[in-house]
Amino acid sequence: MSQEKTWKEISLAAVTSKSSVNFQTGDWKTYMPNLTCDKCTKCLTCAILCPEGAIRPNPETGQIEFNLNYCKGCGICANECPVKAINMKIPEGE
Amino acid sequence: MSTTTTTTPTQAEWKFTAKDIVAKPDLFLSGHRACAGCGPATVLRLIMKATRGPTIVTQATGCMEIVGSIYPYTSWALPWLHTAFENAAANASGIEAALKVMRKKGKIKNEHIDVIALAGDGGTYDIGLQALSGAVERGHDFLFILYDNEGYMNTGIQRSSSTPIGASTTTSPAGTAVPGKLEKKKPITEIMLAHDLEYVATATPYYWKDLVTKVRKGLEVEGPAFLHVFAPCPRGWRSEPSKTMEYSKLAVESCVFPIWEAVNGKRQLSTPSKVISLAPQKKKPVKDYLEGQGRFRHLFKPQNTHIVDEIQQATDKRWQKLLQQCELTNP
Amino acid sequence: MTQPQQQEQPKQKIVAMNGDEAIAYAVKQCDVDVVAAYPITPQTIIVEKFSEYVANGEVQTEYVCTESEHSAITACLAAGATGARTFTASASAGLALMHEILFVTAGARIPVVLAVANRALSSPINIHGDHSDSMAERDSGWIHIYAENAQEAYDSIIQAFKIAEDPTVSLPIFIGVDGFTISHTLERVDTLTDEVVQTFVGQRQYPTVTTHEGKTVPFKLDPANPMTMGPIALQNYYYEFKRQQEEAMKNAYKKIQQIHNEYAQISGRSYGNGLIDTYKLDDAEIAITVIGSTAGTLKDIVDQLRDEGIKAGILRIRTFRPFPAEEIQKALQNIKAVAVMDKSMSPGGLGSTLFSEIRNALYDQKQHPIIVNYIFGLGGRDSSPQDFRKIYADLCQIAKTGQAEKTITYFGLRE
Numbered sequence: 001m002s003q004e005k006t007w008k009e010i011s012l013a014a015v016t017s018k019s020s021v022n023f024q025t026g027d028w029k030t031y032m033p034n035l036t037c038d039k040c041t042k043c044l045t046c047a048i049l050c051p052e053g054a055i056r057p058n059p060e061t062g063q064i065e066f067n068l069n070y071c072k073g074c075g076i077c078a079n080e081c082p083v084k085a086i087n088m089k090i091p092e093g094e
Numbered sequence: 095m096s097t098t099t100t101t102t103p104t105q106a107e108w109k110f111t112a113k114d115i116v117a118k119p120d121l122f123l124s125g126h127r128a129c130a131g132c133g134p135a136t137v138l139r140l141i142m143k144a145t146r147g148p149t150i151v152t153q154a155t156g157c158m159e160i161v162g163s164i165y166p167y168t169s170w171a172l173p174w175l176h177t178a179f180e181n182a183a184a185n186a187s188g189i190e191a192a193l194k195v196m197r198k199k200g201k202i203k204n205e206h207i208d209v210i211a212l213a214g215d216g217g218t219y220d221i222g223l224q225a226l227s228g229a230v231e232r233g234h235d236f237l238f239i240l241y242d243n244e245g246y247m248n249t250g251i252q253r254s255s256s257t258p259i260g261a262s263t264t265t266s267p268a269g270t271a272v273p274g275k276l277e278k279k280k281p282i283t284e285i286m287l288a289h290d291l292e293y294v295a296t297a298t299p300y301y302w303k304d305l306v307t308k309v310r311k312g313l314e315v316e317g318p319a320f321l322h323v324f325a326p327c328p329r330g331w332r333s334e335p336s337k338t339m340e341y342s343k344l345a346v347e348s349c350v351f352p353i354w355e356a357v358n359g360k361r362q363l364s365t366p367s368k369v370i371s372l373a374p375q376k377k378k379p380v381k382d383y384l385e386g387q388g389r390f391r392h393l394f395k396p397q398n399t400h401i402v403d404e405i406q407q408a409t410d411k412r413w414q415k416l417l418q419q420c421e422l423t424n425p
Numbered sequence: 426m427t428q429p430q431q432q433e434q435p436k437q438k439i440v441a442m443n444g445d446e447a448i449a450y451a452v453k454q455c456d457v458d459v460v461a462a463y464p465i466t467p468q469t470i471i472v473e474k475f476s477e478y479v480a481n482g483e484v485q486t487e488y489v490c491t492e493s494e495h496s497a498i499t500a501c502l503a504a505g506a507t508g509a510r511t512f513t514a515s516a517s518a519g520l521a522l523m524h525e526i527l528f529v530t531a532g533a534r535i536p537v538v539l540a541v542a543n544r545a546l547s548s549p550i551n552i553h554g555d556h557s558d559s560m561a562e563r564d565s566g567w568i569h570i571y572a573e574n575a576q577e578a579y580d581s582i583i584q585a586f587k588i589a590e591d592p593t594v595s596l597p598i599f600i601g602v603d604g605f606t607i608s609h610t611l612e613r614v615d616t617l618t619d620e621v622v623q624t625f626v627g628q629r630q631y632p633t634v635t636t637h638e639g640k641t642v643p644f645k646l647d648p649a650n651p652m653t654m655g656p657i658a659l660q661n662y663y664y665e666f667k668r669q670q671e672e673a674m675k676n677a678y679k680k681i682q683q684i685h686n687e688y689a690q691i692s693g694r695s696y697g698n699g700l701i702d703t704y705k706l707d708d709a710e711i712a713i714t715v716i717g718s719t720a721g722t723l724k725d726i727v728d729q730l731r732d733e734g735i736k737a738g739i740l741r742i743r744t745f746r747p748f749p750a751e752e753i754q755k756a757l758q759n760i761k762a763v764a765v766m767d768k769s770m771s772p773g774g775l776g777s778t779l780f781s782e783i784r785n786a787l788y789d790q791k792q793h794p795i796i797v798n799y800i801f802g803l804g805g806r807d808s809s810p811q812d813f814r815k816i817y818a819d820l821c822q823i824a825k826t827g828q829a830e831k832t833i834t835y836f837g838l839r840e
Contacts, residue, residue, distance in 0.1 A: 149648065150648065159657075160657050163657055164656065165657060165659070165662050167637075168637050168653035168656060173646040173652060174646075174654065175503060175654045176656065177503065178499070178525060178526060181495060181496060181499040181526070184491065184496035184499035184503070185499055185500075187489055187503070188489070188500035188502065188506075189503045189507045191459045191489050191500065192487070192503070192504035192508060194487055195459060195485065195487040195509065201458075207648060224493060224496075225492070225493070225495070227492065228492030228493070231492070232489065
């Protein structure tokens with residue numbers, strides 16, 4: 001509680017002070033997505049259907065990238081990939 | 095009805111290609127606390143991809159309201175208001191009325207601002223129905239989007255009037271005497287169509303382009319519009335989180351949740367459902383949709399299999415009725 | 426429609442209006458942006474009258490005829506969150522239906538102005554005046570002000586917008602008027618010009634907040650400055666926001682008096698200090714404490730008693746929240762016996778609401794009067810002025826003997 005602010009320090013009516021992009025949900029996951037790059041057609045289905053907005057194409061290469069800070073490991077991307085380029089695996093070393 | 099100068103969407107935006115959708119920054123932000131594999135989370139992300147300019151969102155109490163606004167964090171990159179459970183449409187009424195009059199008085203910029211009200215099935219079918227009916231009767235310019243996960247998931251999976259027949263929830267549990275929910279799902283879109291709305295449609299996130307396009311169409315209506323989005327909940331449905339989108343596809347393929355739109359009451363099937371109407375052999379049995387979901391597991395016990403048959407018959411009947419409605423209004 | 430006023434003491438137009446009409450007229454003059462309401466007796470005249478203003482183009486107000494009081498207060502809250510000046514009116518069951526959103530509005534810090542034509546709560550159903558409806562909202566976080574007559578109702582509505590919208594306050598406020606006794610009774614009301622009212626009330630003000638984007642901006646829904654209003658605050662923060670509401674009430678305590686005094690300057694009318702209003706109380710030995718129109722009736726009785734040499738007085742509580750405890754302590758410090766008249770009931774409680782609060786306020790005083798409770802007027806039960814003399818007679822007896830035979834009296838009830 002000590003790090004939290006007093007009633008004098010916060011805006012009225014609980015107007016939120018932080019964006020949730022500062023709240024990382026990546027540690028919720030058991031499985032993590034793994035992409036087989038040469039299979040990927042860059043169709044973007046995974047990026048569109050991801051509930052977390054955690055999948056984006058690299059702006060330069062167009063290669064799909066997972067933001068593991070938000071990925072909860074649900075596996076929708078792997079399930080929906082039309083060419084089965086994504087598989088879910090337990091992270092190494094865990 | 096409004097005297098606004100609306101930003102016309104550019105052709106590029108309107109296409110909603112995969113590239114466009116991915117390139118548009120999220121307005122429902124990462125870091126929300128929905129469960130892994132949450133259907134409604136994808137739905138909200140996609141809805142916000144369809145916005146066309148300044149937009150205010152108001153949301154009924156529910157799981158998706160909670161997961162995106164746990165103080166001090168917010169997942170909403172646009173102005174957002176929550177007040178209570180039963181009144182999302184009344185919130186929209188107040189917002190729209192305020193914008194209209196303040197624009198007229200020169201108190202705010204003379205630009206059109208879209209108003210979106212979001213609610214789950216509880217906040218639409220049940221506790222929110224009166225406010226919704228009132229708001230659309232008054233003709234406020236807003237888009238009401240129902241994300242339907244077929245139960246009160248925020249409070250721990252209780253039945254709503256949207257929960258389908260046979261589903262087991264914590265208030266309609268499958269027991270030895272009662273095999274889950276006994277009552278049919280309330281026909282919410284028929285109720286909204288009866289309000290004579292300019293735009294009523296159904297959508298599912300698997301068919302994302304169809305969903306995003308329908309959101310945009312709903313926003314473009316000057317007056318109230320209603321969009322019913324099917325949104326599987328792996329937690330409440332006891333389904334695999336990875337299969338959320340698959341169920342939102344199977345629901346369409348089995349005609350459990352056909353997708354269509356009605357413009358000025360003229361109903362038309364959307365492509366995925368239209369394909370099935372043209373090639374009935376593609377229609378999947380409801381069994382395919384039901385069997386992987388824990389909420390329907392009890393239906394596959396020998397003593398309950400007749401319920402699966404009944405669901406199949408009821409689904410077929412509704413589908414036939416829908417085909418007639420489309421043909422009748424669309425010769 | 427009105428002449429700009431050049432004089433220092435602006436001329437006022439005398440109009441015969443009932444309390445509801447006076448409220449509607451004041452709302453019209455305050456240039457309200459959004460009115461959302463649902464009809465209910467005895468408030469209905471307010472919304473009917475206001476609808477006429479809308480129909481005749483006399484106001485630039487978006488009038489939303491909602492399908493329930495729940496949606497009416499919600500629409501006001503949401504419109505207020507969007508930056509609009511908003512007003513609604515209700516009573517009895519309507520106010521009870523608003524209950525949930527009354528708390529939300531206060532917590533959301535939206536300065537909605539609400540007129541309550543006080544009426545009994547069911548069951549049995551009864552359309553007449555008592556204070557059960559608004560007393561049930563004691564803890565809703567709203568500012569509660571009660572008028573004594575139609576004139577004060579008019580004056581209080583104008584003050585209400587300025588109090589509620591003050592950035593240090595930013596709280597919703599209701600003005601209570603006794604159902605039928607004030608709401609439906611034709612009285613003389615002196616009215617200010619539109620210009621004077623609008624200059625006094627001014628444009629809506631906004632407190633500033635710091636958003637998730639790190640911007641410090643006016644507190645309203647604005648696509649240029651996105652903010653999240655109405656999130657969930659859990660164990661770690663909920664309490665802090667409740668404490669902020671308490672602080673806003675403390676600010677309101679000052680602002681109510683200040684704005685009341687400023688209004689007195691432009692209108693020539695004042696009601697005590699805006700918090701409490703007294704009548705012949707300074708040298709009084711016995712007093713009645715009451716809310717609303719009953720104080721007017723009691724004045725005649727007090728005059729009669731004074732003629733008879735009895736030192737009687739009246740303490741009228743105008744502002745019930747924030748509760749003017751210090752003012753009450755001072756006002757009653759030399760009184761020997763006080764009767765608190767409650768036009769509501771708290772079944773199973775130790776007397777009714779006002780009584781409990783007044784007695785609580787005096788507990789810490791070294792010297793305090795004997796205090797008794799008279800519950801009266803429920804469901805519009807009428808008492809004649811002469812009946813009220815009986816209460817003063819009881820107080821004389823209590824003051825003389827130094828003790829009260831009973832603490833709670835059901836006044837006007839057939840026992």
